[in-house]
Amino acid sequence: MKIAGFTIIKNAVKYGYPVVESILSALPLCDVFYVSIGDGEDNTEELIRSINSEKIVILQSIWDKSLTKNGEVLAAETNKAFQQIPSTYDWCLYLQADEALHEQDYVHIQASIQKASQMNHIDGILFNYKHFWGSFDYIGSTSRWYRKEIRLIKNNKSIFSYKDAQGFRKLPNEKLNVIETKAAVYHYGWVRPPKKMQAKNAGIQQYWSDNKNFKDLDEFDYSNIDGLDLFEGTHPAVMKSHIAAQDWTFVFDKKNINLKPKERFKKILFRLTGKHFFEYKNYNLIK
DSSP: OOEEEEEEESSHHHHTOOHHHHHHHHGGGOSEEEEEEOSOSSOHHHHHHTTOOTTEEEEEOOOOTTOOSTTHHHHHHHHHHHHTSOTTOSEEEEOOTTEEEOGGGHHHHHHHHHHHHTOTTOOEEEEEEEEEESSTTEEEOSTTSOSEEEEEEESOTTEEEETTTTEEEETTTEEOEEEEEEEEEEEEEEOSOHHHHHHHHHHHGGGOTTOSOOOOOSSOOTTOOSOEEEOOSOOOGGGHHHHHTOOSOOOOOGGGOOOOHHHHHHHHHHHHHSOOOSOOOOSEEOO
């Protein structure tokens, strides 16, 4: 069983992406790892080459500036990278540049790949998600955060990245049949210095030209959040130095949380039934 990892990245240094940590977290599972580097304004390629692994294959890409709606350029770039992975690889592990895997989950991921490989009707593997916000101590706890998403797909070129590259579908436009793994993806997209967070949002805003929620501030306002839980687990080992470098303070006060009525209703239903109702599911989960 041969596994190819892949990711896309642009302006990793300028916007503070933990892309090195992301790649390092996936390398033990992969035979090769493709990194598609966009036409940015910093030394992202030098950063990637500093990993110094024979497994890494660098691809060069020019992002289409005409794709300015709903982040569709991210899906386009993901598809470009995926299409360049040779058919000699059976499975493809996709991580975004601010996502990482925990070494404690490798055994679960490998077991899930073995299981899925024996099921011809399975297209992918579904991961749990931990979305960090403001600091490395808090994770999102409301329905604005997707709980699960596909991050392993069969190397079937009828599969394509969907919408803003959150998940995948297959031609013509079908949801993938997936099995679930116990493993989690640790998503650090909303944890960086407030100035760098704001700069990243401003820089990528060109690809969400219809976003009316963007605020032109000097620093990102992390207080604008509807619910968080204290993170009680451990982070991937590759994130240790990145986390130690945190030089800003984030204070979360539950007293200031004002959940919308719809969110309160969902929480009541979960307490009563233990099930998550009305959540977005871009997949067919096969038990």
